[in-house]
Amino acid sequence: MKIPTNVITGFLGTGKTTAILNLLQEKPAGERWAVLVNEFGEIGIDGAMLTDQGALIKEVPGGCMCCAAGVPMSVAITALLRTKPDRLIVEPTGLGHAHKVLATLSSSQFQDHIDLRATIGLVDPRNLSNDKYLHNQNFTDQLAISDIVIGNKVDQCHVSDIDTFNDWVTDQTPPKIFSQLVKQGRFPIELLDSPRRDSAPSKVVAQHHHEHAELEPQFALEPNQTxxxxxxxxxxxxxxxxxxxxxxxxxxxxxxxxxxxxxxxxxxxxxxxxxxxxxxxxxxxxxxxxxxxxxxxxxxxxxxxxxxxxxxxxxxxxxxxxxxxx
The missing domain is CATH 3.30.1220.10 (CobW-like, C-terminal domain)
Structure with missing residues (x-):
């Protein structure tokens, strides 16, 4: 049986982990969910937060899990699929290349095991009028591949930010299948079962260079180390x-x-x-x-x-x- 799988993406500080925590709290009783977390930093934080909700967690800290031919990501996905979860959620780092994550999930390696559903992108509407974000390739790519866009932190936005978000959604080609303004990362759990857009653009991601940790590094304190x-x-x-x-x-x-x-x-x-x-x-x-x-x-x-x-x-x-x- 294929595992329903969603990518939940978004730039730094958009509330991805909070959104996933909310979803875990609302998941159907008796279901076992797995979450693959990728963080830019070397010290895994999100995994610790999510573990408290009883999910199966796998972390790939220290950079983009899609790099190095996708080996860290593929190994982590395989480990989670072997536990036969009822759903898999993938949270790429806010500084990562979500196109490559989707390419790995939809590759021949996993096509018989993963039912890839809508990609959900979170955005802080305030960032849509900030050149710092609009000129960041990762920021724009993450929103471009999102089938569903959630404008989070609406309680912290001005009316002009909300208007900017609504105008941005209206201008998208191809159109998003759904958009919503929310606070505290709360959106309907039913959105996870939305299908991907058939017209979702395939895009070649430019080569990028940055430091990477080894495959799923685990840092442990020595007995005498504080x-x-x-x-x-x-x-x-x-x-x-x-x-x-x-x-x-x-x-x-x-x-x-x-x-x-x-x-x-x-x-x-x-x-x-x-x-x-x-x-x-x-x-x-x-x-x-x-x-x-x-x-x-x-x-x-x-x-x-x-x-x-x-x-x-x-x-x-x-x-x-x-x-x-x-």
Whole structure:
């Protein structure tokens, strides 16, 4: 039996992971879903957030999972398909080339195993009038291949942003099969069963060059190691991530203040704090916090920006908040 499969794409900070979390909460009782997550940073954050919802998770951190002849992605997909899930969701990195992801999913290797359905693209309507995004090839490509476009974070938009989104949707050729303005990434679960557009454009993606991690790297702390740090760069972006041992606890208020002050384009973390385990998500200067039920979990934090930040200084502040000795 073929597994119904959807790609949920969108640029940094559009709310892809939040949308998938919502879908997992609404999935039919008794169904087992699998999620393939790709992150630009070396430290996997989204997988930790999604695991809390009981999904089968496979992560390919450290760059574009579609590169290196698609080997990391193909290996991860095969591993998930062997578990015979009722549905597969693929979340490419916001800096990735979703065309290649679709090409792999629809290739002869998987054509007898995957029922590829509508690609859903999330966009922050405010970005549709910002040249920084409109001139980014990944941003425009992700929206071009989306059969369905969801304008997320409408509660943070002005009327002009909503008008821009509606005008953009109207101008699309071929037309999208569905579009909707939502908040907090909530859209009808029934959209997952929408078919792909027959007229969806096939497009050759230009060669791109950036650093890649090895196949599905797994970073582990040594017995006497309290934390470790990993960095990545490519496509004009830089990331730095940390893993802290499960024994490390961050003072909640100080951590919240620190994350609020970081002027990076993207900040994500799942952190053990004095108030419990929480997922932190920072986008456009807004810090979102969600309580997690994880126990004995290693804290993870990832920061992504278009320029290198003072990583050493940030690391020192994190250690101070956790009362770690230098």
């Amino acid at each position: 934390y470790l740090r990993k960095e990545n760069q490519g496509q004009g972006y830089f990331s730095c991530g940390w893993i802290f041992g499960a024994e490390v606890t961050f003072e909640f208020n100080d951590l919240f203040s620190l994350l609020s002050d970081i002027t990076a384009e993207r900040v994500k973390g799942v952190m053990n704090t004095t108030n419990g385990c929480f997922a932190f998500n920072v986008s456009n200067g807004v810090v979102s916090v969600n309580e997690m039920s994880l126990e004995g979990f290693e804290s993870r934090l990832e920061v992504i920006d278009s320029q290198p930040l003072p990583w050493d200084q940030l690391e020192d502040l994190l250690k101070q908040i956790a009362n770690l000795n230098k």
